[in-house]
Amino acid sequence: MPAATVDRGIEQPEQPSIQLCDGDEGVRSHVSTSGLAHAGLGWPVDGAGGDDVPSYGLGWPPAAVEPGGEPEPEAHPTEATEGGLTTTDSVSRETANQGGVEHLSEREELAASLPDPGSETPLAQAVAEDARRRLKLSGTTFPKPDHTRILTVANQKGGVGKTTTTVNVAAALAQAGLKVLVVDIDPQGNASTALGIDHHADVPSIYDVLVDGKPIIDCVQECVDVPNLWCVPATIDLAGAEIELVSLVARETRMERALTAYVKGAAERGEERLDYVLIDCPPSLGLLTVNAFVAADEVFIPIQCEYYALEGLSQLLKNIELIKSHLNPGLHVSTILLTMYDGRTRLSAQVAEEVRTHFPVQVLRTSVPRSVRISEAPSFGQTVMTYDPNSSGALSYLEAASELADRGRAGEVTGGGPAG
Numbered sequence: 103m104p105a106a107t108v109d110r111g112i113e114q115p116e117q118p119s120i121q122l123c124d125g126d127e128g129v130r131s132h133v134s135t136s137g138l139a140h141a142g143l144g145w146p147v148d149g150a151g152g153d154d155v156p157s158y159g160l161g162w163p164p165a166a167v168e169p170g171g172e173p174e175p176e177a178h179p180t181e182a183t184e185g186g187l188t189t190t191d192s193v194s195r196e197t198a199n200q201g202g203v204e205h206l207s208e209r210e211e212l213a214a215s216l217p218d219p220g221s222e223t224p225l226a227q228a229v230a231e232d233a234r235r236r237l238k239l240s241g242t243t244f245p246k247p248d249h250t251r252i253l254t255v256a257n258q259k260g261g262v263g264k265t266t267t268t269v270n271v272a273a274a275l276a277q278a279g280l281k282v283l284v285v286d287i288d289p290q291g292n293a294s295t296a297l298g299i300d301h302h303a304d305v306p307s308i309y310d311v312l313v314d315g316k317p318i319i320d321c322v323q324e325c326v327d328v329p330n331l332w333c334v335p336a337t338i339d340l341a342g343a344e345i346e347l348v349s350l351v352a353r354e355t356r357m358e359r360a361l362t363a364y365v366k367g368a369a370e371r372g373e374e375r376l377d378y379v380l381i382d383c384p385p386s387l388g389l390l391t392v393n394a395f396v397a398a399d400e401v402f403i404p405i406q407c408e409y410y411a412l413e414g415l416s417q418l419l420k421n422i423e424l425i426k427s428h429l430n431p432g433l434h435v436s437t438i439l440l441t442m443y444d445g446r447t448r449l450s451a452q453v454a455e456e457v458r459t460h461f462p463v464q465v466l467r468t469s470v471p472r473s474v475r476i477s478e479a480p481s482f483g484q485t486v487m488t489y490d491p492n493s494s495g496a497l498s499y500l501e502a503a504s505e506l507a508d509r510g511r512a513g514e515v516t517g518g519g520p521a522g
Contacts, residue, residue, distance in 0.1 A: 242278060242504075243278055243279040244275060244278035244279060244280055244503070244504060244507035244508075245507055245508065245510070245511040246280060246377050247377055247378075247507075247510035247511065250365050250375060250376045250377065250378070250379060251377070251378050251379070251399065251400065251510050252361065252365075252378075252379040252381070252397060252398045252399050252400070253378070253379070253380050253381070253398055253399075253400045253401070253402040253436070253437070254381045254383060254391075254394040254395055254397070254398035254400070254401050254402065255267060255268045255380055255381060255382055255383060255402045255403075255404065256383040256391060256394065256395070256401055256402075256403065256418065257383075257385070257403055257404055257405065257411070257414065257415075257418060258385055258386055258387050258391075258414055258417065258418055258421075259385060259406070259410060259411055259413075259414035260385035261385075261406065262404050262405060262406040262411055262441060262442075263404045263406065263439075263441035263442060263470065264288075264382060264383065264385070264404055265288065265292040265293045265296065265382050266296075266404075266441070266476060267402070267404045267439060267441060267470070267499075267502075268284060268293055268380050268381075268382040269284065269293050269296040269297055269382075269485045270476070270485050270486055270487055270495075270496075270499040271380065271499055271502060271503045271506065272284045272331060272378070272380050272485075273297075273325075273327075273328045273331060273485040273487040273488065273499075274487055274499050274500045274502075274503035274504075275377070275378055275503050275506070275507065276325075276328045276329065276330040276331035277328060277487060278503065278504075278507070279330070280330065280377040280378060280507070281330045281374055281375070281376050281377045281378075282330060282331050282332070282376070282377065282378045282379075282380065283322070283331075283332045283333070283334070283376050283378070283379045283380070284297065284331070284332070284333045284334070284379075284380050284381075284382065285308060285333075285334045285357075285361070285379065285380070285381045285382065285394075286301075286308060286333060286334060286335055286336040286382050287308050287312075287336060287340065287357075287381060287382065287383060287384065287390050287391075287393070287394055288336055288340075288382055288383065288384040288385075289336060289337075289338060289340040289341040289343075289384060290336075290384070291335060291336040291337060291338070291340075292382075292480065293333070293336070293382040294333060294335035294336055295480055295483065296479065296480040296483070296484070296485055297325045297327075297328075297331070297333045297483075297485070298325060298326055298327055298483040298484065299323050299325065299333045299335045300323070300335065301335035301336060301337050302337065303337055303338060303339065305335060305337060306320055306321040307321055307334070307335050307336055307337040307339065307340065308321065308334050308335070308336055308340065308357075309336070309337055309339040309340045309343055311334070311356075311357070311360045312343055312347065312356050312357060312360075312390075312393065313343055313346050313347070313350070315356075315360075317360065317363065317364065318334055318360050318361065318363070318364040319364060319367070319371075321334050321335070322334050322364075323335060327484055327485075327488045328485070328487070328488060340390070343389075343390065344388050344389050344390060347389045347390075347393075348389070353389060353393075354389070354392050354393060354396050354429055355393075355396050355397075355429070356393060357381075357393040357394065357396070357397040358393070358396045358397035358430075361379065361397050362397075365379070379398075380402070381394040381397065381398060387417075387418070387421050392425065392429075395421075395422065395425040395429070395430060395433060396425065396429045396430045396433075398430075398433065399432055399433065399434075400433075400434060400435075400436035400437065401422055401433065401434065401435045401436065401437075402436070402437045402438075402439070402506075403415070403418065403435060403437070403438045403439070404438075404439050404441045405438060405439070405440055405441065405453075405457055406441055406442045407440055407441070407442055407443045407444065407449070407450035407453040407454055407469075408442075408449065408450075408453060409449070409453065411453070412453060412456065412457070419435070422434075422435065435461075435464055436464060436509070437464060437466060437506060437509070438457065438461050438464045438465045438466065439465075439466050439468070439469075439470065439502055440453075440454050440457065440465065440466075440469040440470065441469070441470045442470065442471075442472050443469040443470060443471050443472070444471070444472050445471070454469060466502050466505045466506070467501075467505060468498055468501040468502045468505060469498070470495065470498045470499065470502065471494055471495065471498060473486070473493060473494055473495030473498075475489065475490045475493040475494075475495050475496070476493075476495040478490075486499065487499065487500070
């Protein structure tokens with residue numbers, strides 16, 4: 103369409119809008135055919151530059167220009183001074199504080215600039231909301247805790263997402279710049295599989311650590327897909343460890359001693375301190391889980407949004423209190439994550455409300471939805487964070503990891519029992 107036909111007195115809108123014109127072939131939008139990447143979000147550009155003119159700023163359409171006229175000069179931001187308001191030449195795109203006013207970072211501006219599709223298009227509304235959430239977190243660095251946080255991921259009910267939560271939260275923390283170790287003490291070895299770690303019978307594993315007293319340094323393997331992530335694998339030999347541990351001395355504290363030696367030995371080996379240790383437990387309350395409780399400072403409980411998960415939670419809390427009374431006084435439930443949430447069902451909403459009512463501090467704001475991508479990822483030896491980082495499941499685990507890291511900043515870890 104010739105540039106002369108653009109003259110309609112259109113003013114710059116506060117929000118982007120789609121322009122429809124008589125005689126136009128539908129919506130006036132185009133895609134660059136030259137391969138030239140747009141600098142903004144790809145909104146249509148009105149002007150005489152044709153299809154090869156890139157958008158600028160955040161990608162909004164520029165104001166219409168009168169034929170033969172000059173574009174209106176861009177207004178410069180101002181800052182307060184003692185003598186009044188003065189014009190500044192430029193303002194940093196990063197978050198800055200000028201005159202007591204905090205300016206949004208480029209990432210926040212980009213998230214805020216996404217259009218609101220409106221309630222009439224719920225699918226587009228959900229996509230836009232996911233895009234905002236992803237823009238705020240992707241590529242960010244999470245804060246480091248002031249000490250190595252050791253969390254036991256436990257729930258004696260099977261199928262609630264313990265292993266899935268362990269590997270995906272660990273991968274999200276590692277991708278955000280933290281050093282993470284996963285200890286797999288489930289004889290099924292699913293966490294080792296999801297991280298792409300060999301765990302056949304001849305591989306040194308956590309079984310050798312618990313039964314034979316082998317140092318963890320001789321068993322740990324690095325995850326090839328995610329930097330800063332390591333794993334101590336589990337083999338099928340671990341299935342008999344429950345019986346073998348019964349006759350051993352200090353059977354409840356064997357993992358705690360091995361893990362303490364590994365964490366404290368990092369400085370001697372010239373390595374950076376670990377930020378997080380996540381222990382993936384089997385769906386039982388036997389000696390393996392007891393060892394994990396004694397070795398940890400915090401308990402991380404994934405809860406499936408179904409009734410049976412609530413039934414098992416009460417028994418788990420009783421066992422944690424027993425461990426706290428006799429073996430590990432510092433143990434506490436710090437984090438609860440709702441998994442397999444289905445927003446279409448009333449049951450999921452009721453279970454979520456019940457858990458949040460009884461544990462208002464421990465429950466994370468994020469809940470993990472049912473996702474096929476999360477289930478598919480282990481079959482490729484990956485976490486969902488690397489298998490499909492743009493999926494809803496990956497985004498939820500990224501948000502959960504962000505909350506977990508924020509709570510651990512400067513020792514701000516919450517504990518205690520249920521409310522009321």
